[in-house]
Amino acid sequence: MAPMxxxxxxxxxxxxxxxxxxxxxxxxxxxxxxxxxxxxxxxxAERAGSGLDVPPGPLPEGTVDLRELLAVSVLAAVKGGEEVKRVRESNVLNEKAKGKTREGAEEKMTSGDVLSNRKMFYLLKNTFPSVQINTEEHIDPPDKETVFWDRSIPEDIKEKIQPKKVPAESVTVWIDPLDATYEYTEDLRQYVTTMVCVAVNGEPVVGVIHKPFSAYTAWAMVDGGSNVKARSSYSERTPRIIVSRSHAGKVEQVARQTFGNKTVIIPAGGAGYKVLALLDVPDKKQEKADVYIHVTYIKKWDICAGNAVLKALGGHMTTLTGEEISYTGSDGNEGGLLASINVNHQALVDKLPDLEKASHKQT
Incomplete structure (x- = not known):
C-alpha cells in the first residue's frame, strides 16, 4: 500500500x-x-560621564522640586546678569523714568532691566509653568522668550542639596532682574546684582544673588546647604552699619548715639550688595559690614533672596521691630529692615525703636 x-x-x-x-x-x-x-x-551613562544631570522622571502633578528650582534660579540669575552686563558695556541704556519712590526719589528703568527680566522670567516660567512668579518689571506678551532649562544641575548643588518636593501652589518666586538700577546708570557696577528667591508658604527658602560684573554667585537653601559662608568675626557693640545711599543721613546721627561714636556708617546701593556685605565674599570691591539697616518701605523682590541666604546661614532679616517678613500678598515691606548674622539680633532690635523714631524726625 503506497504511503499517504x-x-x-x-x-x-x-x-x-x-x-x-x-x-x-x-x-x-x-x-x-x-x-x-x-x-x-x-x-x-554618557551624560553622567560628561557631568550633565540625567533627567529624573516626571514629578507628581502639582509638585515641584526645590533643588531643581534652585538650579534654574542660579541659571536665571546668571543669564539675566549677562544681559545686564552686555547692555552696560554697550553704553546704550535707553534710560527712562518710571516714577518716584515714596520718599520722592526718581526710579529709573533701562534696557538692562527689561532684557534681564525677560530672560529670567521666561526661563523660570517655561520650566515651572504652575508656579507663581512675581517680578519687578512688566512683561509684555509679544516679548515672550523661548528659553528652557536643559535639566542639568551643577555639581556643587548636587553635592550639597537633596531633592525636596513641595506643592507647586505653595511656591512663590520673586525676581529682581537688576538691583541698584540708579547706581547702574551711574556706572557704579560693584553695587549691581540680579536675584531670585523661592518662598514656600510665604517663608524664604531659596536665595540666589549674582554679581554680573564680577561673575560671582551666592546661593543657599534653608535646611539644605550653601556655597557661601558667614565671616569669622562681627562687632556687636560698635558695628559697621551698611545703609542705603539715599537714606544714609537719616540713620547716621542716631546710629552713632545708639551704638557709639566709633560706629562706621557705610552708604551703599542695592539690597543684594548690602546682604553680601555681611558674608564672606571673594570680591575686593565688596564692602564688609556687621549690620544692614533700612528705615523705609522696600519691595520684597529686593530683599527676599538675601533673607533666604541669611536664614540658611543662621542669620536674621526682620522688620525694625523684629517681625518676620512674609513673602505673600503685597509686593512691599512696610516695617523697615534689620539684617544681621552671628550677633544677638534681638539685642539689636531692642535698640532700634529710638533709631526708627529719630529717623522720621530727620529731614
Whole structure:
C-alpha cells in the first residue's frame, strides 16, 4: 500500500503563514526594544560621564522640586546678569523714568532691566509653568522668550542639596532682574546684582544673588546647604552699619548715639550688595559690614533672596521691630529692615525703636 501524503488546504497554508509572521514580528519587536533600552542606558551613562544631570522622571502633578528650582534660579540669575552686563558695556541704556519712590526719589528703568527680566522670567516660567512668579518689571506678551532649562544641575548643588518636593501652589518666586538700577546708570557696577528667591508658604527658602560684573554667585537653601559662608568675626557693640545711599543721613546721627561714636556708617546701593556685605565674599570691591539697616518701605523682590541666604546661614532679616517678613500678598515691606548674622539680633532690635523714631524726625 503506497504511503499517504500530507495535504494542506489553502486555508491551512494561510493560517500557518500568519502564525509564522506573528512569531517573527514578536521576536523582531523584542529585539528592537532591547536595542532601544541599551541605547538609552548608554546615552544616560554618557551624560553622567560628561557631568550633565540625567533627567529624573516626571514629578507628581502639582509638585515641584526645590533643588531643581534652585538650579534654574542660579541659571536665571546668571543669564539675566549677562544681559545686564552686555547692555552696560554697550553704553546704550535707553534710560527712562518710571516714577518716584515714596520718599520722592526718581526710579529709573533701562534696557538692562527689561532684557534681564525677560530672560529670567521666561526661563523660570517655561520650566515651572504652575508656579507663581512675581517680578519687578512688566512683561509684555509679544516679548515672550523661548528659553528652557536643559535639566542639568551643577555639581556643587548636587553635592550639597537633596531633592525636596513641595506643592507647586505653595511656591512663590520673586525676581529682581537688576538691583541698584540708579547706581547702574551711574556706572557704579560693584553695587549691581540680579536675584531670585523661592518662598514656600510665604517663608524664604531659596536665595540666589549674582554679581554680573564680577561673575560671582551666592546661593543657599534653608535646611539644605550653601556655597557661601558667614565671616569669622562681627562687632556687636560698635558695628559697621551698611545703609542705603539715599537714606544714609537719616540713620547716621542716631546710629552713632545708639551704638557709639566709633560706629562706621557705610552708604551703599542695592539690597543684594548690602546682604553680601555681611558674608564672606571673594570680591575686593565688596564692602564688609556687621549690620544692614533700612528705615523705609522696600519691595520684597529686593530683599527676599538675601533673607533666604541669611536664614540658611543662621542669620536674621526682620522688620525694625523684629517681625518676620512674609513673602505673600503685597509686593512691599512696610516695617523697615534689620539684617544681621552671628550677633544677638534681638539685642539689636531692642535698640532700634529710638533709631526708627529719630529717623522720621530727620529731614
Amino acid at each position: 501524503g500530507i495535504r494542506l488546504s489553502p486555508l491551512g497554508v494561510a493560517v500557518f503563514c500568519l502564525l509564522g509572521l506573528g512569531v517573527l514580528y514578536h521576536l523582531y519587536s523584542g529585539f528592537l526594544a532591547g536595542r532601544l533600552a541599551l541605547f538609552m542606558l548608554g546615552d544616560q
